[in-house]
Amino acid sequence: MFETRRLRSRIGLQLLLSVLVLPFVFPLIAMVRGSLAGAGWGNYATVLSLPLLPGFFVNSALLSAAVIAIVLVCTLTAAFGFSKLHVPGKEIFFWMLLACLTLPGVVLLAPLFATITRIGAYNTLWAVILPVAALQVPFTVLLARNFVDGIPDALMESARVDGANVVRTFWHILLPLTRPIMAAVVVLVFINSWNEFLLPLLFLQTPDQQTVTLVPQFFVGMYNNDQTKVLAAAVLTGLPVVIAYVCLQRYFERGLAAGALK
Amino acid sequence: MTTTVPETLATTRTGSPGRRRGVRRPAGLPWILPALLFSAGLLYYCIGYTGYISTLDWDGAAPIQQQVGAENFVRMVQDPVFWGALRNTAIFFVVTFSVQVALGIVFASLLHSRLWFKTFYKVLIFIPVVLATATAAPVFRQIYAPDGALNELLGAVGLAGLQQTWLANGAFALAIVITVQIWHSTGVVFVLYYAAIGQIEPEVVEAARIDGAGDLRILVSIVWPGVRGTTIAIAILSAIGSLKTFDVPFLITSGGPSYATEFLGTMIYRVSVAFSDVGYGAALSVVLLLLALVAAIIINVGGRRGER
Numbered sequence: 334m335f336e337t338r339r340l341r342s343r344i345g346l347q348l349l350l351s352v353l354v355l356p357f358v359f360p361l362i363a364m365v366r367g368s369l370a371g372a373g374w375g376n377y378a379t380v381l382s383l384p385l386l387p388g389f390f391v392n393s394a395l396l397s398a399a400v401i402a403i404v405l406v407c408t409l410t411a412a413f414g415f416s417k418l419h420v421p422g423k424e425i426f427f428w429m430l431l432a433c434l435t436l437p438g439v440v441l442l443a444p445l446f447a448t449i450t451r452i453g454a455y456n457t458l459w460a461v462i463l464p465v466a467a468l469q470v471p472f473t474v475l476l477a478r479n480f481v482d483g484i485p486d487a488l489m490e491s492a493r494v495d496g497a498n499v500v501r502t503f504w505h506i507l508l509p510l511t512r513p514i515m516a517a518v519v520v521l522v523f524i525n526s527w528n529e530f531l532l533p534l535l536f537l538q539t540p541d542q543q544t545v546t547l548v549p550q551f552f553v554g555m556y557n558n559d560q561t562k563v564l565a566a567a568v569l570t571g572l573p574v575v576i577a578y579v580c581l582q583r584y585f586e587r588g589l590a591a592g593a594l595k
Numbered sequence: 596m597t598t599t600v601p602e603t604l605a606t607t608r609t610g611s612p613g614r615r616r617g618v619r620r621p622a623g624l625p626w627i628l629p630a631l632l633f634s635a636g637l638l639y640y641c642i643g644y645t646g647y648i649s650t651l652d653w654d655g656a657a658p659i660q661q662q663v664g665a666e667n668f669v670r671m672v673q674d675p676v677f678w679g680a681l682r683n684t685a686i687f688f689v690v691t692f693s694v695q696v697a698l699g700i701v702f703a704s705l706l707h708s709r710l711w712f713k714t715f716y717k718v719l720i721f722i723p724v725v726l727a728t729a730t731a732a733p734v735f736r737q738i739y740a741p742d743g744a745l746n747e748l749l750g751a752v753g754l755a756g757l758q759q760t761w762l763a764n765g766a767f768a769l770a771i772v773i774t775v776q777i778w779h780s781t782g783v784v785f786v787l788y789y790a791a792i793g794q795i796e797p798e799v800v801e802a803a804r805i806d807g808a809g810d811l812r813i814l815v816s817i818v819w820p821g822v823r824g825t826t827i828a829i830a831i832l833s834a835i836g837s838l839k840t841f842d843v844p845f846l847i848t849s850g851g852p853s854y855a856t857e858f859l860g861t862m863i864y865r866v867s868v869a870f871s872d873v874g875y876g877a878a879l880s881v882v883l884l885l886l887a888l889v890a891a892i893i894i895n896v897g898g899r900r901g902e903r
Contacts, residue, residue, distance in 0.1 A: 335704060350706075357723055438839070446655060499626075
């Protein structure tokens, strides 16, 4: 995009880029440095030796896995229906879902609280899984429908001519073709549910049910103002998502871009 | 909006032979039902319930719920904290949107140029997006603490006179909340612009360059109009995002000092959870939801009109 034919301008632009990126990196460095201050790696040893810690990670993993499963099923079936099948008034249904994209999670606070305490789901993972999944579905349906729209109808029709019913068409034709968008949905939903803060804060009260986003607060309570331990805990909770992102970078960016460019 | 003409067209269309859609598509209602019943069902149920609660004087747990009509809404209009939260949201939106658009376009254009280590830079810009605010908050509180990294830095370069108790000052606290948000979500804006700029044809840029356009001119006259659709999408995302703002102010300033960083999200949380005034919280939620819908519609319609 920019002029880089002369080495001098190329170095200039490289410098500009580096200077602009610096503020984004600085907090990350401060985080890692802070976590190693004082006792050094001992901070990590202290944090890791806490018997409660693995529970936070297990709960977050369970939460993410359940949300991903629910969202995938709803998204793929809905994308197939909206894009390739006959549904009377389907655009109305589609807009009903899209309107939910504007919905801030905090709006659900009072009704969810009342409902969840009434059905006795308070302080269980389900109280978080269901609303988090429901809030993700509108966006992932939008993503997946755009993708499925790009698959030629002729493929579905020829499958039908060959005698495949709708279920087989879905299973044998559509599913294999939607792998790229499935990957994007999985990565997006994983990061969103792993990072969810408000709903766990509200509905998960005891440490044995809580998720990793509540770990820093838990440690603030435990270690008072020993910031080094809090930062070590923060680094540990951040690592899984950063690793997931770095490994699956391609899918992640493609998924995000595909959704907003339509 | 439209007359009955499309309907008559539709009937002739289905009747006409030779249309490719000769074979009727199989019924798809059962396929969209799981998503509709689960997601739309749960969310619309909650919205309706919120609407009902907003007419109550209720603490969220007691069996006694007193109908008060529109009283919660009247109270809201008279509540200076509510107007303060709206003002903060507006400032927050204008600043985060402008800074992120500028940074996003510059980053995306730079990373579409021939430079070294591009993937490395992309990853660095995007890591803050995948980190939860809850994970990043401790380090920001530490940076801006009275004995934190920022004051230390100022002291080290001989500007000790500028040292502040940053988070205790309303104006600085709001600026810090905005900064953290920019740090957190510029990566998203960058990725969207990166994809959009990838669709601008290189020939156009080449031709402009042959005609003597410099880097800045290309940015203003070719890139900026070329990514217009993306800018509108980002405006919607960031308007709704500003209205939704909760994690950053809650975790870094808890809405303080004295409501200087209060947003609708943090206000709803404080009113409903800390003050157990669920009816008032629900009334605030209804207004927040309406504002988000209206913002999305205005930006969408405005952006489309500008295109013509």
